[in-house]
Amino acid sequence: MDNLELKKKANAVRKGIVTAVHGAKAGHPGGSLSAADMFTFLYFEEMNIDPKDPKKPDRDRFVLSKGHTAPGLYSALANRGYFPVEDLPTLRHLGSYLQGHPCMQETPGVDMSSGSLGQGISAAVGMALAAKLDNKDYRVYTLLGDGEIQEGQVWEASMFAGARGLDNLVVIVDNNGLQIDGKIEDVCSPYPIDKKFEAFNFHVINIDGHDFDAIRAAFAEAKSTKGMPTAIIMKTVKGKGVSYMENSAGWHGKAPNDEEYAVAMKDLEEIDKQLA
Amino acid sequence: MSDIKKIATRESYGNALVECAEDFPDLVVLDADLAGATKTGTFKKAYPDRHIDCGIAECNMTGIAAGLATCGKIPFISSFAMFAAGRNFEQVRNSIGYPHLNVKIGATHAGITVGEDGATHQCNEDIALMRTIPGMTVIVPSDDVEARAAVRAALEYNGPVYLRFGRAAVPVINDKPGYKFEIGKGVKLTEGTDVTIVATGICVDSALNAAELLKADGISAEVINIHTIKPIDKDIILESAKKTGKVVTVEEHSVIGGLGSAVCDVLSENLPTPVKKIGVQDVFGESGSAGELVKKFGLDGESVYKAVKEFV
Numbered sequence: 001m002d003n004l005e006l007k008k009k010a011n012a013v014r015k016g017i018v019t020a021v022h023g024a025k026a027g028h029p030g031g032s033l034s035a036a037d038m039f040t041f042l043y044f045e046e047m048n049i050d051p052k053d054p055k056k057p058d059r060d061r062f063v064l065s066k067g068h069t070a071p072g073l074y075s076a077l078a079n080r081g082y083f084p085v086e087d088l089p090t091l092r093h094l095g096s097y098l099q100g101h102p103c104m105q106e107t108p109g110v111d112m113s114s115g116s117l118g119q120g121i122s123a124a125v126g127m128a129l130a131a132k133l134d135n136k137d138y139r140v141y142t143l144l145g146d147g148e149i150q151e152g153q154v155w156e157a158s159m160f161a162g163a164r165g166l167d168n169l170v171v172i173v174d175n176n177g178l179q180i181d182g183k184i185e186d187v188c189s190p191y192p193i194d195k196k197f198e199a200f201n202f203h204v205i206n207i208d209g210h211d212f213d214a215i216r217a218a219f220a221e222a223k224s225t226k227g228m229p230t231a232i233i234m235k236t237v238k239g240k241g242v243s244y245m246e247n248s249a250g251w252h253g254k255a256p257n258d259e260e261y262a263v264a265m266k267d268l269e270e271i272d273k274q275l276a
Numbered sequence: 277m278s279d280i281k282k283i284a285t286r287e288s289y290g291n292a293l294v295e296c297a298e299d300f301p302d303l304v305v306l307d308a309d310l311a312g313a314t315k316t317g318t319f320k321k322a323y324p325d326r327h328i329d330c331g332i333a334e335c336n337m338t339g340i341a342a343g344l345a346t347c348g349k350i351p352f353i354s355s356f357a358m359f360a361a362g363r364n365f366e367q368v369r370n371s372i373g374y375p376h377l378n379v380k381i382g383a384t385h386a387g388i389t390v391g392e393d394g395a396t397h398q399c400n401e402d403i404a405l406m407r408t409i410p411g412m413t414v415i416v417p418s419d420d421v422e423a424r425a426a427v428r429a430a431l432e433y434n435g436p437v438y439l440r441f442g443r444a445a446v447p448v449i450n451d452k453p454g455y456k457f458e459i460g461k462g463v464k465l466t467e468g469t470d471v472t473i474v475a476t477g478i479c480v481d482s483a484l485n486a487a488e489l490l491k492a493d494g495i496s497a498e499v500i501n502i503h504t505i506k507p508i509d510k511d512i513i514l515e516s517a518k519k520t521g522k523v524v525t526v527e528e529h530s531v532i533g534g535l536g537s538a539v540c541d542v543l544s545e546n547l548p549t550p551v552k553k554i555g556v557q558d559v560f561g562e563s564g565s566a567g568e569l570v571k572k573f574g575l576d577g578e579s580v581y582k583a584v585k586e587f588v
Binding site: 045057061063103105106111112113115116118119121122123124125126127128129130131133134152153156157159160188 | 304305325326328330331333335336338339340343344345346348349351366367370371374375376439490
């Protein structure tokens with residue numbers, strides 16, 4: 001898929017995110033939008049997956065360690081054909097298969113239940129280890145928030161992955177710079193993020209998380225890296241694509257009302273026009 | 277007494293893992309730098325490629341096990357109960373319990389018989405914690421025979437299981453013909469009419485000893501071994517309570533949330549019956565030998581005998 005097509009898909013994913021969160025009247029749009037390009041690349045380009053056979057044994061795996069950005073994952077899965085896009089507004093509704101945080105038993109395509117920060121990366125490490133134990137060549141991807149890496153378990157998992165040289169594992173950190181209480185460096189700075197992963201024996205790649213050439217190159221580099229896991233630290237804009245949500249910690253976990261939803265969709269339709 | 281065979285259930289656990297290895301090729305064993313103490317080292321020696329030492333990071337070990345389970349492995353994770361259930365509670369709940377993954381937790385060094393290490397390592401809360409997790413099976417074997425049977429049964433069952441093992445050597449009491457272990461099925465060890473003694477883990481032996489002493493006083497005690505705290509065998513408890521009208525529970529665990537509470541849940545809803553809960557009475561443990569501590573906390577046969585006699 002070329003970059004233009006990816007951009008169009010990513011915009012569709014963003015519309016799905018905003019629509020899902022609006023429908024839920026709650027949820028986390030900011031970090032879903034910052035990672036929308038990454039979700040898109042993973043599900044439309046990078047991963048060996050089949051929406052018709054979500055549990056294919058040798059598929060690549062994805063664990064959304066920053067599980068609160070489930071709207072981003074759900075929108076990517078829906079747009080990829082795992083379930084109808086029309087179901088996205090049922091997010092967080094009683095009886096919906098789109099739970100507030102990912103539930104592997106409910107939602108087709110979700111490889112691991114997650115949401116309690118710091119735990120998803122460990123599960124991803126376990127999956128990567130399983131592939132090594134069974135001599136399988138599937139790869140495992142996990143997405144973490146930059147606030148999430150304040151959790152100690154992230155570093156337990158990273159120490160293990162680095163020590164075992166799990167080169168089938170890619171840890172992606174969404175460095176949008178904001179967490180609930182404000183800027184990550186003001187709350188409890190995790191910087192320098194790249195140096196930390198280097199110290200845990202990762203191959204580290206810093207990229208712009210909205211540049212598909214950079215994302216593509218980073219995954220190619222990760223694949224050719226042997227004997228150590230890769231960490232992709234991607235600089236992103238929280239709320240990317242929706243004018244009033246961009247770079248605003250206030251939109252970490254808040255749903256747009258009807259007027260705000262209309263503005264958001266107009267912003268995204270404007271992007272569609274530019275891409276047409 | 278000296279001719280009675282004694283073995284710690286953690287030893288049985290390590291041996292059982294080896295015994296089951298060929299029958300369960302997906303079995304992998306994870307430890308957190310305690311392989312020598314939890315006895316998964318026995319498995320490591322026999323199957324080094326299927327033993328993964330995660331270092332001193334129990335929460336990560338739990339998540340790794342969850343990931344392995346999603347890929348078809350049957351991981352047994354091991355640490356002391358204090359860490360396997362205590363430090364790990366939320367990881368077990370969210371990464372294993374919520375997705376109902378096929379992970380087994382082999383928790384050793386449970387209860388006060390950890391002994392000399394003292395209160396920080398004597399976990400008297402793990403049964404309470406684990407049995408609140410929806411879908412979690414909780415098993416507390418009473419001896420070597422039962423511990424080995426429980427490990428195999430846990431492997432045959434698809435879903436999360438918490439198994440509680442002890443550090444100290446305990447008498448073998450189930451080496452009888454016809455012994456059969458079934459998850460969720462209590463075992464009546466003695467018939468009685470005056471009082472029911474429901475015990476679990478190493479306290480089953482104490483209950484049997486107490487029953488002998490009570491017999492000499494003309495008190496007929498029915499001893500029931502509840503090796504599976506969850507799902508609990510309601511029928512065996514209700515049937516016995518109906519007959520005796522008095523129930524005593526005995527466990528090497530806090531009286532809050534453990535076997536005693538589970539038995540009270542069953543009785544209060546179905547057949548309100550007076551219950552005496554023998555266990556750790558909402559206090560922390562302390563350093564000492566296992567034998568000394570069992571006496572101090574009133575869990576030996578003599579202490580149980582006295583408490584039951586007073587209650588009856």
